[in-house]
Amino acid sequence: MSEDINIAIVAALIDAQPGYLSGSSLADSLELSRVSIKAHMDQLKNEGLRIEAIRNRGYRLISLPESLHPSVLEAMLRHERVTADFRFYKSIDSTNTEAERALADGCPTPLVIAAGHQTKGRGRLGREWFSEDPGNIYMSFVFRPHLAPSRMQRFTLWMGLELCAELHDQFDAPLMLKWPNDLVANGKKVAGILTEARIDSDQTRDLVLGCGININSNMDNWPEEIRQRATTLSQLKGTALDINQLGAALIRRGLNAYDAFVDGSYEKDFDSRWHRFNALEGQTVTITDHHGDHIGTIEGIDEAGALLMRDKSGITKTYQAGDVTLSGGLKPWVA
Incomplete structure (x- = not known):
């Protein structure tokens, strides 16, 4: 139950940003006392949330924890x-x-x-x-x-x-x-x-x-x-x-x-x-599977998502699985 209340309080603080959230209105909406609201706020502060409290204005969320909460x-x-x-x-x-x-x-x-x-x-x-x-x-x-x-x-x-x-x-x-x-x-x-x-x-x-x-x-x-x-x-x-x-x-x-x-x-x-x-389009790669190493140029994928690679002899082969190593590094990302 305490966790559900904390979730509701955090959600209300986020919705109120960048403004203040009235403690009395929050207490009324959650059917809690002002003392209970303050206790939950203190708990959230101890867990890494920066929450500002100003008399006659309420609570304001300043920042969130740097880790998952x-x-x-x-x-x-x-x-x-x-x-x-x-x-x-x-x-x-x-x-x-x-x-x-x-x-x-x-x-x-x-x-x-x-x-x-x-x-x-x-x-x-x-x-x-x-x-x-x-x-x-x-x-x-x-x-x-x-x-x-x-x-x-x-x-x-x-x-x-x-x-x-x-x-x-x-x-x-x-x-x-x-x-x-x-x-x-x-x-x-x-x-x-x-x-x-x-x-x-x-x-x-x-x-x-x-x-x-x-x-x-x-x-x-x-x-x-x-x-x-x-x-x-x-x-x-x-x-x-x-x-x-x-x-x-x-x-x-x-x-x-x-x-x-x-x-x-x-x-x-x-x-x-x-x-x-796609990071591999047109790249020269080595595909390693249980048959060994295979070197060639990537041409795309087929309808099943298997990788298509043209080898040095010009034959395009299909690979369902394998580790891919690039010879010249990944191509730059283009928007």
């Missing part, structure tokens, strides 16, 4: 008119693992699980995803699409393209999608996507899409190997970003992107998104 994030989600179920964990083993547990327990979907810290983050091909920094966002979208597996082939690409679009349109972040699931800028990784599904004979029953996005991390705390190949949005922008606002915007965009994918309306935008945010 459950009440602030949920208030932002209400502001974005997001109605999906939402769970937040200060720390968890993995949001994708928690999504699997939630599905096993029969959770309603869509569900979004977010965390400020992961102890066992997962990447593609069983790799570990370094996710111990509270300045980042780790989240999983949980769905039960009940669609034929053949319809899901471009799902991860579409979701990655939409996240790129949101980060560019709302935060002017010059990200591109490196097939099949990395968001990159200036040749360095900013975010990764991991899609996991439970498939019956004729339909995709359960679907989890996990995202790890580097926002305001202190890169000095990263292992040297990761600093060489990854960066953060704040590093790209030269300033810290509002992580709760950004998280809410990405959740809203992700849920809307899923709806568009399920009803098929995404198809009218897919090609334009792909040409705008």
Whole structure:
């Protein structure tokens, strides 16, 4: 109950910005005493919100926490008119693992699980995803699409393209999608996507899409190997970003992107998104799969989202999976 009240208070403070919110009117609307309102305000201050209190004027929100905050994030989600179920964990083993547990327990979907810290983050091909920094966002979208597996082939690409679009349109972040699931800028990784599904004979029953996005991390705390190949949005922008606002915007965009994918309306935008945010078009790359290394020039993707590469002999081959390494660095982003 206390958490619900805090969410309502934060939402009211955000709506009142940049003005003041009357303590008495807030107490009346929440059916609480002025003393109780002050206690909740003090709690929120202790949790990192800067709130100014002026006699006969009320309360004013000056600034929000620099890390993910459950009440602030949920208030932002209400502001974005997001109605999906939402769970937040200060720390968890993995949001994708928690999504699997939630599905096993029969959770309603869509569900979004977010965390400020992961102890066992997962990447593609069983790799570990370094996710111990509270300045980042780790989240999983949980769905039960009940669609034929053949319809899901471009799902991860579409979701990655939409996240790129949101980060560019709302935060002017010059990200591109490196097939099949990395968001990159200036040749360095900013975010990764991991899609996991439970498939019956004729339909995709359960679907989890996990995202790890580097926002305001202190890169000095990263292992040297990761600093060489990854960066953060704040590093790209030269300033810290509002992580709760950004998280809410990405959740809203992700849920809307899923709806568009399920009803098929995404198809009218897919090609334009792909040409705008594809980091590999015309690039010379090495694709590594279980057959070894394959060198050639990227020509695009097919209808199923598989990568098309022309090798040195001029033959175009199709790759459903593999790690892509670029020979000359990523092309610059163009608006």
